[in-house]
Amino acid sequence: MILLLLLYNCFLFLSLLPSARSSALTTAIAANERLCFYVDADKAGEKIGVSMNVQSGGSFDIDFDVKDPNEKVILDGKSERQGDYVLTANTVGEYSFCFENDMSTLTVKLVDFDIMVESEPRREAPAKPGQVADHTSALEESTFRLNSLLLNIKRTQKYFHTRENRGFSLVRSTQNRLFWYMVLESLGIVGMAVLQVYILQTFFTKTGRRYKV
Secondary structure (H helix, E strand, C coil): CHHHHHHHHHHHHHHHCCCEEEEEEEEEECCCCEEEEEEEECCCCEEEEEEEEEEECCCCCEEEEEECCCCCEEEEEEEECEEEEEEEECCCEEEEEEEECCCCCCCCEEEEEEEEEECCCCCCCCCCCCHHHHCHHHHHHHHHHHHHHHHHHHHHHHHHHHHHHHHHHHHHHHHHHHHHHHHHHHHHHHHHHHHHHHHHHHHCCCCCCCCCC
16 A cells, blocks of 8 residues: 555656656757757747757857747847747747857857746646645645756756866867967077078178188
């Protein structure tokens, strides 16, 4: 009986969670490319959460826009590096999320983004007499609190991952600049040495004029 009660409690926890559809993707967007992704809202009032981070490429920024099923722009951003947005789907249908890399002519941008569609109202607990129904409210609040904490941990991990990639790209760019600076400096030193040898050689050659005293 205890095992059956535990299984019923687990089933009850899952039924209390809101229905959600989530997609976490990482995509490379070439220069002058526009790339779109689509998600369906089954009913009005659903919440659509979007989080994006530019992991590499250029200045780590990109343009994006979000359109509703009527092709109306409901959210857009210019030269955005990262962000978390929550939208309300007032119209049932297909929503588009497009990234555009127009500001770059050669650089490929690597974008990590997450799209989640979640129903706003919570499901009611099954009408069941007994002591399980008495603890429904407390269990529901605990479940949603844990869900919120896990989402915050996930966002924090993405943030530090993005910072790590940007720091690594900065270090690599600095190394390349130092390398080419050392190459130019070495060429300059060699050029100065050759010029000095040439000047000294012209002072002691026999081709110059001779003056008899």
